[in-house]
Amino acid sequence: GAGVSQSPSNKVTEKGKDVELRCDPISGHTALYWYRQSLGQGLEFLIYFQGNSAPDKSGLPSDRFSAERTGGSVSTLTIQRTQQEDSAVYLCASSWGDLLNRETQYFGPGTRLLVL
Amino acid sequence: QKEVEQDPGPLSVPEGAIVSLNCTYSNSAFQYFMWYRQYSRKGPELLMYTYSSGNKEDGRFTAQVDKSSKYISLFIRDSQPSDSATYLCAMSSWGKLQFGAGTQVVVTP
Numbered sequence: 001g002a003g004v005s006q007s008p009s010n011k012v013t014e015k016g017k018d019v020e021l022r023c024d025p026i027s028g029h030t031a032l033y034w035y036r037q038s039l040g041q042g043l044e045f046l047i048y049f050q051g052n053s054a055p056d057k058s059g060l061p062s063d064r065f066s067a068e069r070t071g072g073s074v075s076t077l078t079i080q081r082t083q084q085e086d087s088a089v090y091l092c093a094s095s096w097g098d099l100l101n102r103e104t105q106y107f108g109p110g111t112r113l114l115v116l
Numbered sequence: 117q118k119e120v121e122q123d124p125g126p127l128s129v130p131e132g133a134i135v136s137l138n139c140t141y142s143n144s145a146f147q148y149f150m151w152y153r154q155y156s157r158k159g160p161e162l163l164m165y166t167y168s169s170g171n172k173e174d175g176r177f178t179a180q181v182d183k184s185s186k187y188i189s190l191f192i193r194d195s196q197p198s199d200s201a202t203y204l205c206a207m208s209s210w211g212k213l214q215f216g217a218g219t220q221v222v223v224t225p
Contacts, residue, residue, distance in 0.1 A: 004159070033213075035215075041217055042120070042122070042204060042215035042216050042217040042218055043160070043204070043206075043213075043215040045212060045213065045214075048212060056212070091159055091160070093159075103148040103150065103165065103208050103213065104162060104165060105162070105213065106162070107152075107159030107160045107161070108159050109157075109158055109159045110157075110158075110159050112157075
């Protein structure tokens with residue numbers, strides 16, 4: 001079946017502009033995660049959605065970052081007033097939400113964001 | 117201090133050699149331990165997943181977890197050029213993964 005998809009693959013924007021990144025999780029997966037990967041760095045957790053529960057936003061680096069998940073499926077990560085330090089690869093992952101399978105996360109290919 | 121430490125490499129080995137990768141961690145609450153492989157410009161792909169201390173083998177891959185030392189390892193036997201990638205360790209408690217920085221591995225023909 002189809003894996004996690006993300007769009008766009010690449011995004012170049014000017015400092016100060018807003019960007020929206022989209023994630024389509026694997027059908028049926030109730031958990032969805034956003035991570036950020038900077039050059040030479042590991043994956044940095046941003047936000048976690050599980051079913052209808054309130055999202056875990058503890059990893060969002062500033063209030064310029066927000067995310068929503070509509071209908072328990074597609075998610076959008078929005079970065080307002082982008083800064084050059086926001087340049088990174090933004091990865092989305094999804095998993096079954098039950099305790100036994102929550103750690104088995106399937107990743108999308110990522111969106112490469114470059115802020116000029 | 118980071119919760120998960122991993123040497124970024126690069127680690128270069130000749131084809132057929134054993135690749136040895138490891139991570140250390142500080143949070144004793146971690147219960148699940150994983151290794152991901154990431155090819156250039158791709159998302160990470162889950163390779164190995166372990167819950168308890170000990171060894172787990174899957175084909176050419178062996179994962180080891182030593183909870184008492186807070187140390188995990190991944191061994192790749194009979195390495196191939198197609199194993200050239202970045203390998204990330206990850207560990208979690210209750211679904212939130214903490215990743216190492218990743219080790220770049222280059223297997224030369």
